[in-house]
Amino acid sequence: MQIQKIYIKNMVCPRCITAVEQSLKEEQIAFSQVILGEITPENNLTYQQEIALNKNLRLKGFEIIEIGKEKIVNQIKVLLLAYIRNAPTQHEKISEYLTNRLYVDYSHLSKLFSEIQQNTIEQYFLQQKIEFVKELLSYGELNLTEIADKLNYSSVAYLSKQFKEITHLTPTQFQKSQNKNRIALDKI
Missing domain, CATH: 1.10.10.60 (Homeodomain-like)
Known part of the structure; x- marks a missing residue:
């Protein structure tokens, strides 16, 4: 059985990673990795664990992303933050950068992002x-x-x-x- 990653909304900095790790420990959920916007648990969560974790995360300003479209928008946000923070090493246009990492046509990503965020990727x-x-x-x-x-x-x-x-x-x-x-x- 493949372990399902958990996507988290509003993770934007290293302190966010620490806060999410703290929530996982408080809920006694073993994890192998926490990065911006994403948790890799050691085992798939039960429904009760997911509810408890989501409640704990919301108290800290985060939440589990459950809708497929929101997952993609969150991944776009995380990638854009990484792009900005690592600007000297970036030589790709934003459209290429996102397409190369998400394996989705930029026009689709742009349309989806605008639909969910009421804002363009560029803005x-x-x-x-x-x-x-x-x-x-x-x-x-x-x-x-x-x-x-x-x-x-x-x-x-x-x-x-x-x-x-x-x-x-x-x-x-x-x-x-x-x-x-x-x-x-x-x-x-």
Whole structure:
């Protein structure tokens, strides 16, 4: 019998992995791996285990994805976050990147994503990218040129233009502001 993976909604960072692992331990569910958006249990869960785990996860802001379409949308989100975080090594277009990893035609992925999220993949990707820029600016470890390079922007001017379109602030204004409004990645 093949072990069924469990897909989890709203996992966006390493702390999320730790929180989900904690839920599994609290529910005494053995697992072999937890990665963003996905649990590999050691054994298939009983219905009661799945209900208990889902209840525990919801208390922490997560939930088990049960609908096939939602699973694919969640996988798209996880892949886009990985794409953004690993930008220097990425040379594929987003459409190729998703198609090569999900083995589904991009037009189908795009249509499905828009249907479930009421947002396009491109808009979602840009919002996530700008939130990552905000994060990097908040840390103050990289200057704008370094951030533009890290995220494969063609120029600092283009990064600044996109940043202002989304946030209504220039990156410099954002850095100087007292109120650095950042949006939780799972709320985009």
